[in-house]
């Protein structure tokens with residue numbers, strides 16, 4: 390961070406303290422200043438826990454022209470007083486990335502903006518993605534794992550933990566990159582079936598959510614490094630555990646391929662209309678194509694031509710279908726700091742009272758460990774076709790979506806910098822161990838009670 394820029398940002402931050410908008414307005418900034426006006430300057434809305442270094446690192450990444458030069462999408466702030474309004478917005482094809490009092494922020498195509506206009510939904514701020522751009526997994530974020538470094542880390546874990554850890558591919562993306570799984574099992578290796586209760590932890594259904602790769606990857610590393618700890622040892626001897634840190638490797642690579650972030654969410658399908666990608670977390674075959682997903686190919690929440698049309702979702706489906714011993718699942722995403730449980734695709738709660746009680750107890754317990762907010766996924770808005778609805782609906786796997794750090798885009802959004810990795814991994818170790826432990830009978834969580842969840846207020850979002 391250059392001192393000059395830092396000063397500008399500090400002044401800007403002071404100016405922005407009086408604005409209630411979710412994001413600072415570019416219009417407030419002199420046109421000849423290439424850097425400020427980023428989403429991440431910091432403001433009164435920024436949680437105190439976010440370091441200045443993380444904020445300035447994130448702000449730095451948001452300046453200048455770059456790989457988004459041809460991108461026609463907008464970062465928008467919209468008036469949305471209630472859930473019904475949020476639903477209209479998401480149904481218009483906007484990917485809502487954050488919710489605050491009376492407003493939402495997200496990514497919209499020109500087509501979605503037209504729909505919003507037709508619906509009379511007010512756009513409070515609109516910033517072309519091509520005007521913000523980024524610099525790099527650039528030097529400042531080199532600690533994050535791209536596909537090659539992730540593969541080498543998984544293989545290193547396997548080679549130094551023979552008889553416990555093995556690596557195999559569950560499928561490939563359109564561009565041929567392997568979707569890799571690390572398995573921890575003291576008796577079975579590779580893709581051999583196991584009778585032991587199983588748990589699976591996935592990351593990066595969404596390309597730009599790189600922290601969701603680091604979290605399962607580094608927790609796997611932590612587990613093997615602590616394999617002799619009594620509690621960990623017992624879990625490893627009695628469970629069948631999988632980590633699939635990068636479900637969308639092609640998209641993740643595309644997001645960083647130029648050394649600058651592209652804000653890619655989807656996979657790399659070439660759509661007939663010329664746009665790229667399907668939203669993998671709208672492509673699963675449970676309620677597919679319904680509310681909260683878009684038929685517009687260019688939308689960030691495009692559900693694809695049919696349920697399970699994508700090789701990545703097929704890989705996850707086939708992986709889970711072949712392993713009926715798997716009973717618990719976490720799909721890591723970012724950001725907003727939430728612990729979400731089904732349903733996402735309908736307003737109604739899970740109908741089985743014992744399962745619902747177990748879900749609430751599990752969510753409350755895990756949220757205590759990581760400090761996130763537990764809630765039913767559709768409390769924010771209804772979104773169909775996600776991983777967890779399918780895994781629960783079709784397989785009765787107890788499935789959670791974790792929205793990782795930060796809590797808001799003020800604190801770095803999708804690109805919060807390297808400082809958050811350690812703390813995020815640390816606070817999610819207990820939830821992961823807990824889910825592994827419960828895999829023999831997740832319903833027993835119901836006996837732990839769920840009353841503490843009922844009083845927890847809801848917050849912001851991204852699924």
Ligand SMILES: [Zn+2]
Pocket residue numbers: 594595598670722723851852
């Ligand atoms: Zn996501």
